[in-house]
Amino acid sequence: MRTIDFLKMTAICAFGALVTTSCNDDDDDDKVQVPGVVQEAFSQKYAGVQHVEWEMEANGYLVAEFIKDSKEHDAWYMGDGTWMMTEVDHGRDLTALPQAVQDGYALTVYAQQQWTVDDIDEIQRKGYETIYKIEVEKAGQPDHDLYFDVAGTLFRDVQDQDDDRNEGLLPGQMPAEIQAYVDANYAGAMVVDFEKERNGYELDIRHGGKSIEIRFDSSYNWVQTSTDCKRDIPANILAAVNAAYPGKVIDDCDYIETAAGEAYYLIDLDNYDKDLKVTADGAITEVIDY
Structure with missing residues (x-):
């Protein structure tokens, strides 16, 4: 700003x-x-x-x-x-953010590896829930923009886009087909972010206290839902991972459901070059880290 x-x-x-x-x-x-x-x-x-x-x-x-x-x-x-968006500049003051966002940032690899907070923006938008953008930097590394919802969930991590005015975050018109899907499956959900991508659409919402990412193809068909569950990993899933990878720290966990009928937990381990695909019975498959 x-x-x-x-x-x-x-x-x-x-x-x-x-x-x-x-x-x-x-x-x-x-x-x-x-x-x-x-x-x-x-x-x-x-x-x-x-x-x-x-x-x-x-x-x-x-x-x-x-x-x-x-x-x-x-x-x-x-x-x-028509008011569309307000950006509030918090400088480098993490304490100005809600405690949940402070806690969410503290769990990231950037906080744990002592990156420096360079700028913090609070983004308020028409029809969307407030989000928080934390720009971090470290010598020899490209700057990163970290986007958090009010629950402290990191829903986007990208290299700095030099979008200091955040015009790329101006709210867009959601297609009626996608809105209808949300109304039917997540009544009362708060929209956190919505983006048109090359092969479809990505929607981030909060519903029932959970942070959820939903993907659609270019014809508005549902493709995949990813529900953040890092703070409430089921005990049997946690036990299976700990038994197979003793001493490893779970960096992230999402529950994935796909249009193809798959359902599994996708777990990211700290300092491990593969993600883990864990089914409800505790079976683990290593997959490419993405």
């Missing part, structure tokens, strides 16, 4: 249906025309906020930059006044 330069900001002036806000007093070319409906929506959501700087993004969104509760905020609006 860019730092707001308060010394160069002007007061917001209303002129009928439009509000003009300048990012720089000395350059009229930098002025942004903010529709009154957008200003009104902003004022209702962030009553009493002062020193607001508006910017127009190339994709047509209007972004309000401001300070609230001593933290930098970017709030994204459509031209009709």
Whole structure:
């Protein structure tokens, strides 16, 4: 998030249906025309906020930059006044995050191998549950962006995308077929994230206190469901793994169900180059780590 330069900001002036806000007093070319409906929506959501700087993004969104509760905020609006997303910059302060997210980060290999937290963003989005993005760095390694839901589940780990404004996280329109699947199978679920991928779609939700990833093909057919169970691995599965791999630490565990009728636990061991596919009877098959 860019730092707001308060010394160069002007007061917001209303002129009928439009509000003009300048990012720089000395350059009229930098002025942004903010529709009154957008200003009104902003004022209702962030009553009493002062020193607001508006910017127009190339994709047509209007972004309000401001300070609230001593933290930098970017709030994204459509031209009709619809709020879409707010990014809250927590700097490097892990303690500003919910305890569950702090605990989730502490369980990652990055925390255990003493990577440095470089930046933390809280992402609030229309129709989605709040998520937290922690950027970590280590000398000689590419930076990584770690995405957590409110339960502290790490649902995405990618190399840093240089997406400092997080525009790639703006909420997209979910296809009706996928929404219908969620309504039928996970009524009341909270959407954490939704992405269109090359071969289909990936949806992350929270339902019944569990973090769940659902994959669909390009025709919206269900392909696979992965339910995070690292914190509640069944006793017989845990016993089978411990017996076969004594001394190994389980780094992650997901319960996988597929359209082909498979059901198994996929376990990632720390410092082991294969994943374990464990069926309900405790049978273990090593598979490529993916």
